[in-house]
Amino acid sequence: MYKSIYSAHQLHYLPWLAYFKKLASAEQFVFADDVQFKSHNYINRTQIKTARGKLWLTIPVLSKGKSEQLIKDVRINPNVNWQRKHWKTLLVNYKTAPWFEKYADFFDQFYQKEWRFLVDANFAAIEFLLRALDIKTACFLSSDIQLKTGRTERIVHMGKKLRCNTYLSGPSGSKYLDENQFKDNGITVEYFSFNHPEYKQQFGAFIPGMSIVDLLFNEGPNTATTLFTGNQDQQA
Secondary structure (H helix, E strand, C coil), X not given: CCCCEEEEEECXXXXXXXXXXXXXXXXXXXXXXXXXXXXXXXXXXXXXXXXXXXXXEECCECCCCCCCCXXXXXXXXCCCCHHHHHHHHHHHHHCCCCCHHHHHHHHXXXXXXXXXXXXXXXXXXHHHHHHHCCCCCEEEEHHHCCCCCCHHHHHHHHHHHHCCCXXXXXXXXXXXXXXXXXXXXXXXXXXXXXXXXXXXCCCCCCCCCCEHHHHHHHHHHHHHHHHHXXXXXXXX
């Protein structure tokens, strides 16, 4: 029987390498935007490498009194000029990277736009990165699919709507997914793991776990090759 794979994850801001490896491993991928937003997460922040080591880039959001809000409803704080800060930080730390100029125009335009909702900014950035990596996976927002509630039931329902027979879960899924529910609906569960490839970075010794833009600016057209030839044996 032909294996048709689907997977899902929250919509992150300029995600790290494993996010895109997992996405590319599926035929269909769902960005979970109708689940609860969690602060101090990668939904509105990412890490890049600087001369001083790791640095967080965080999109400020309106969260006071909104502890139960869904990702799709999260508004970006209009009183903080995060765009200028993030773009300036990328310029300072990557302007001498071999392939920075190739992708600079997109980020220049991206950071000039006044984004209102976090989901829109994240989705636009990921769409560009998918094109840059030549990833052809069909992508959807979970809010457009109208899924059932319940952790396992929701993902099973997702698979049936997408007409897939294999769900690619992150390793933590083994702690809470009811695999019998998948089996009863003709869906096999597989678990994704990731071995971080090492590539040439700026500023000394290699640091794993950076945003995909770190790889993109340093490897350019070789980004996909570097990403997809790595072994899979670490947590993603």
